[in-house]
Amino acid sequence: MNNSGTSTNRLCSFFLQGKCRFDQNCKFAHLDPPSRDIFQRIDAHGARVPDDPQTTANIDTMPAERQVRGRGRKDYVSEANGVRQSPETAWTQAERSELQRVQAQLAEEITRQHGLQARREAERKARQAEQEALKAKNDAAVVTQHVVFGSTLISCGAGIEIRSIISGFESCRLTIKNLPPDAKREEISALFTQQGIPLQDFLVLQIKPVDEGRHLEVNVLTRASLADLISVGLDGIDFRNERLAFKVSSDASPDAMGESSARDPHVLTISWRAPSTAMIVTYASMDEARARALSLDKNVWCGRKIHVEMNKPPVGPALRYYNPCSVKITGLPVGISPALVAVYSGTSIVKEIKSNIYNLDDSMVMLKEHLRSLPYNGVRSYELVSENESDGLVTMRVHFESWTHARRALDSLEGKRLRPEFPPYRLFLPHPIHFSRSISAQQFLSQQRLWDSLPGPTTGKGAHVRIYSNTEKTLIRVMGDDEKAVGALKVRVETLLSGEKLDASFWHRSFMSPTGREVLERIYSQFRVYVRVDSKELALRIYGDGTNMDVVRRIILAGVNQFSGQEWKVFLKRQSVSFFVRTGLAMLKETLGEDSVTLDVISRPCAISVRGGEDARHQLSKLIDLSLDELAVDQHIKADTSNTCPICYDQVSIPIKLGCKHTYCSACIRHYVTSADDSTSFPLVCLGDEAKCRTPISIPTIQHFLTRQQYDRLVQVAFSVYVDHHSQDLKYCTTPDCNQIYRSNSGTTLKCPSCFAEVCSSCHDDAHEGMLCQEQKLRKAFTEQLDEAWATKNGIKRCPACQVWIEKKDGCNHITCAKCNAHSCWICMKTFDTGELTYNHLTTEHGGFWDGEQNRDYERALALQRELDAL
Structure with a gap:
């Protein structure tokens, strides 16, 4: 038996006794002795062990023949001189010979085991190098997706290199409904990848439960050119016994207002009073008349809701017939008898007066004839909603080909009676463009001054804001009939809605x-x-x-x-403790400070205590993940600290090895990554080999040192730098406050999904259908030259926010644009969020609100007012 972990040529004495518990992991040699008798006299160090006295005595008392036979294997005869040696000499020589043989065998075995161990170590290092290379390759291939500038989808590779861009002009939001509640993100992505759509062309933005948790609704950002194909091709398909529904929205920005919920924007609703009778009833006293008016008002009688009120004094000669104890009843059915009214009202004095009586059929015929007589009327159909109902109204809905046709019909009927006896019309046409968003009452109240400064229904031209508020919620609606004006106002509202991050x-x-x-x-x-x-x-x-x-x-x-100064504790798993004792604790102390980290290895389980904010939590979390990765731990522990850091040019301290094999100080590489948001050079690359390496730093390495917020911020900076470096290919939308970008190409008219501005992607000016860019440029230059000359002569300037012309006739130098409602200084044309800020600017920068003598007059008036107040 032998072991592969042998690190010495010493024998294991415990193995010889059959008691070694380390088996093959023992650092001493495990060898079966070739001669038991020899090993009874040789210890683990190869030294001779004295014979046991009892055994020696027994041998000495034996007959010589038995002694020789008993020693058997140990007695050797020297034949050199042909003389038999003494038993003692023969014993010593045999023992020495056997020992030399054993030692030679042991040395040979140890040499073999050292070679085997070296081969295994080389194989382990080769496997580790292969794993490190594979990990470096996988890390270098990591790509992350982000939504920037409202609704631009980008993909970032190693070093925060911008790999792909789907601009806001090219993107849209796709909503998938009726997904089962246990649908996984991977299954949702498969709906797209199975249609041949690459991963970088879509991003699952949000998965939220609806219908009390019975279904999921998913928002996906993707290319507009693909969304229609997907929605048509997949709409109505079965997904695990659920039928999916798809909806496409042009504006994919997460802060965008909800699209118009108005139904049938091309339908004009026309209503008017149905034929009815009015009567005057008189009571004995004012108290009785008031009581009857209150009790009868808005009651439904004879199938009609009647309106009852105190009779007002008439003007002219009829005043002499006026009785203040009389009540007026309107909305009565045509032809009803005064006797019935007397019984119902509780009085015998009833008088019928001039009423709203006409032929209802004639009125509807004439209305349809009027609409058909309009040029290019665009009428599609008529729908009679109610006729002579209890509310006394007749309602008709007229369907048109477009909102413009409906608006033209509304204008032709507004304030007009087709016959003198016909009642006036009530007209309703929903705004063609209508967006809404609900916010908390607290948010509205904190911004109320800004909300009040937006154009309302009476001040907005082409677009306005309506606000409906209660104690808990506030509904903000942007609506109008001028798409460009609505778009510009919508962008301003969305800026207020998003607040300051x-x-x-x-x-x-x-x-x-x-x-x-x-x-x-x-x-x-x-x-x-x-x-x-x-x-x-x-x-x-x-x-x-x-x-x-x-x-x-x-x-x-x-x-x-204050929160960051509080200490918090994390318990460590057993396999993490060794890493933190050797390197992790030092790395944290270098990052967070010597007094901010404490490692307790006495308690069970072991714990680490940290003081710090989100960055400290992020660093600890990453190190705990690292401690559980055997390959990463081995890299950290065995990293060569004799290398020179490419940043500080000093010997590496607490090394971090990149995928390109260059090693950095942990603090240096961390500073390099965290300070990159001030950089104008991307991707972030390795600075090894005197900055000649230039290998992009992998995304996982960058994320190791940055919190999620810091990483997102770095991506925003990297993309801004990319747009600046590719200004010929990528352009910003021309509408103020709109952060959408579009891709420049030849002669295509593009429409912004946020503000609806139409722009020529070739000359980057307003769209000019039917006109070459050069012609548009010459025409615009000539027009602007004339406009500027006229404006200079007449003291007219452009609004710095929306560029419309502004004329100041009199008053102070605080100007509010009638179109975009921007506050500006007439002298230097700077813009401000509020009028108060504008007045502060005028006082500090220009010496007052007015020009010349007007300021002095104003100061004298203020001084006089202060004197009067002091009296």
Whole structure:
């Protein structure tokens, strides 16, 4: 028997006694002795053991013949001189000869085992090198997907290199409904990959339960060119006994408002009062008249809902017949007798007055004739919804080919009677473009000044905002009939809805706890600034009107520091303890500080205590994952610390080896990655071989040092740099505040999914159908030259936000654009969020609200007012 782990030529004494518990893992040699008698006299070190006195005495008392036979294998005869040696001499020579043979055999076995061990070690290193190479290859192939700039889908490879782009102009949101509640993300992805769609062309954005958990609804971002094919090809298919439904939405931005929920935007609803009778009934006293009016009003009688009110004094000669104790009843059926009314109303004095009586059939015939007589009327069908119902209304729905046809019909009927006896029409046509979003009452109140500054139904031209609010929720609606105006206003509203997202330095998971929520509630109560926890992105969003925002940021940052100063403990698994004792603890202390980390190896289970924020938690989590990966642990422990770090050019401290085999100090590579958000050079590459290596750093290595928020921020920076470096191919939408991008190509008209602006992708100007780009450029230049000359002469300027012309006739230098409602300074044309900020700017930068003498007059008026107030 032998063992492969032998590291010495010493024999294992416990093995000779049959008691060794290490078996093949023993560091001493395990060899079966060739002669039991010899090993009874040789110890594990090869030294002779004295004979047992009792055994020697027994041998000496035996007859000589038995002694020789008893020693058998141990007595040797020297034939050199032909003289028989003494028993003692023969014993010694035989013992020495046997010992030499055993030692030679032992040396040979040890040499063999050393060779075997060397081969096994070489095989292990080869396997490890192969595993390391495979891991480096897999890490280098990792690709992540992200949604940036609203609804642009990008794929990032090693070093945050931008691999693929689906711009917001090219993307759309696909909603899949009726999925079973246990559907997996992989199964959802398979719906697309099985249609031949590559993984980089779609991203599952959200999976949410609906119908009280009976189904799942999934939002997927994909190419618009593919979405229609998918929705048509897969709509109605069976998925595990569920029939799927697909819906395509053009705007894929996660902060986009919901699309119009108005049904039948091409339908004009026309209603008018049905023929009815009105009567005056008189009572004995005012008290009785008031009581009867209250009790009879809005009752349904003879199939009609009647309206009863106190009779108002008439104007003119009829006033002499007026009785203040009289009540007016309207909505009575045509032809009803005064006697019946007298019985119902409880009085005998009843008088019929001029009423709304006409031929209903004639009115409907004339209405249809009027609509048909309109040029290009576009009428498709008529639908009589109600006729002479209890509410006394007749309602007709007219279906048109387009909203424009319906609008033209509405304009022709508005304020018009087709006959003098016909009642006026009530007309309703839903806005063709209509978006809505619900927010909390706290968010609305914190931004109320900004919401009030948006164009309303009476001030908005082509687009306006309607707000419906209660104690819990506020519904924001953007609507209008000018698509471009609605789009520009929608983008402004969505900017308010998304608020300001604070970066990773303002985040701590304690804000999701009851204690953290109390802090945020106190901020709202004290400063009227609403702070919301974005659990999806692990960030805070703040909402306000511009005031107290800096104060709130400082309070939040102080809260983060306070939470980060609290110590928290993590229990370690047994296999993690060794790693943290050898390298993990030192790595954490170097990153977080000597006093921020404590390792307790006495308690069971062992625990590590840490002080710090999200970055500290991230670093500890990554090291725990590393400690459970045997290959990674072996790399860290056996990494060569004699190498020179490519960043600090010093001997490596706490080494980190990249896939390209270059080794860095843990602190140096961490600083390189965390400071990359100020870089303008991507991808991030290895700086080894005097910066000649240039191998992109793998995504898992970058994510090892960055929290999720930091990594997302780095991706945003990398993409911004990419767009800047490819400015000839990628362009930003021209609408202010719209962050969509589009791909430049030759002569294609594109439409922004967020603001609906149409742009020529060749000259990047407004779309110009039927005109070459050069012609459009010349026409625009000539027009602008004329406009500028006229504007300069007449003191007219462009709005800095939406570029429409603004004329200032009188008043102060605070200008509010009638189109986009932007606040600006007329002198320097800077824009501001509120009028208050504009006035502050005018005072500090331009010496007052007005020009010249007007400012002095204003100051004198203020001084006089202060004197009067002091009296």
